[in-house]
Amino acid sequence: MTFPLRFLRQIAGTIRGRSVQLAEIHQEVRALHESIGSLRALFLSEKLSRAEVGYDVVITPSEINNQHGTGFLVDRLFGNRSNVLSIRAANHYRGDHHFGDESLIISHERLSRSRSIEQTLRKLGDRIPKRIFCVPYLPDDLLTAITLRDVFNAPLCLYLMDDQNITTSAIPDSLMREFLEKCALRLTTHSEMREAYESKYGSKFYLLPAVVPARLISSSISQPEPELVRERTGALIGCIWGRAWFDGLRTVVRDSGLGCHWFGNHQHPACRISAEELVEAGINAQGVVPEEELAHQLRRFPFAIVPTGTLDENDDAAWISALSLPGRILFILATSNTPIILLGSSKTPAAKLIEHFRIGVRCDYTAESFLSAVHRVIDPEYQAGMRANAVRIAPKFSAEGIGEWLDRSLEFGRACDDRFEQLMPT
DSSP: OOOOOHHHHHHHHHHHHHHHHHHHHHHHHHHHHHHHHHHHHHHHHHHHHHHHHHHEEEESSSSOOSHHHHHHHHHHHHSSSSEEEEEEOOOOTTOOOOOEEEEEOOOOOTTTTHHHHHHHHHHHHOEEOOOEEEEOSSHHHHHHHHHHHHHOOOOOOEEEOOOOOOOSSSSSHHHHHHHHOOOSSSEEHHHHHHHHHHHHHOOEEEEEEOOOOOOOEEEEEOOOOOOHHHTTOOEEOOOOOOHHHHHHHHHHHHHHHHHHEESOTTTTTTTOOOOOHHHHHTTOOOOOOHHHHHHHTTTTSSEEEEEEEOOOOTOOOHHHHOOOHHHHHHHHHHHHHOOEEEEEEEHHHHHHHHHHHHHHHEEEESHHHHHHHHHHHHHHHHHHHHHHHHHGGGGGGHHHHHHHHHHHHHTTTOOSSSSSHHHHOO
């Protein structure tokens, strides 16, 4: 018996359709099976005390390590806890991650919101968030935080260090608004960032600057090494975010005839600089050193150099300097009282801070302006005055008890005291 070709094609199509349906069902069943741990965690979170079984979840864009300033600060704020679950969106430092009792990588690239939620819960397994702390830089960081907050109803705290929404559109407005509305507490490092976000979104922010380890804070005026004073050699501190920043710095150092020692990462993902370029510029790369060593080294120098943006058409990283405040400025102030020479625009938060506390001077990216600043800060009377200013306020930037301050503030939904509101410039 033979069948018409058209009839055979209909049967084949039906079989293929059912195969596709069966494959989709199998995939959904497998995803459900993988999510059982998260469902179990959700049920447990409703019955058990979060204080007994929960994790403090800390969400960051990449690895927490000693190769960048954010790594030092995140560890300082959240490292002295038990049951810390670290979640990051990507690896930017070849997987070099030293933070948290457990860690996960959760990326939401090209996923729908429903698939994003499903993936987050699947990777979370049977872990129960007790509190959620988000230090965002990427949209993925916000998506992870929103999912955990919505599913587990755990209090969510934002700590905003770098802008990715106002001076740049890396994080869409709609996502940022949704995230901010779900935060129980919103913190940022300085007033300019707070004012920009409060003005745009109408959400209340509080201040938490880049605090410094209490054991490293200097209570007396440091005396720089005479040879470094005589040679007018400075310590270059911080990250260089744009190629234009380095080109300007290279010109300044080379044309001034003065050398400097750079304590930082010249292979930072934002701007990689070759060893040959550093040698040509007269910059002696010391690399990233432990904070105890950095504090010791800073005390040897008559001044510290901190590069920032020019905020003009030539600035290829204006978005970072327009609203962000380099945390290493406060580290220099508190640990060594070394006067700061800030390269860049007078309109940056960094320039306003050193002027407010009278701990340094600003100059342009020209040898003439730089040499004038050096001449000013190495003047013995002026140097002593700036160091005295730094010593006076240094203890107020101590990280002592900052974990308890964070937890109480999150519980209250506001800063639990006004120590940083009174301290930072407005």
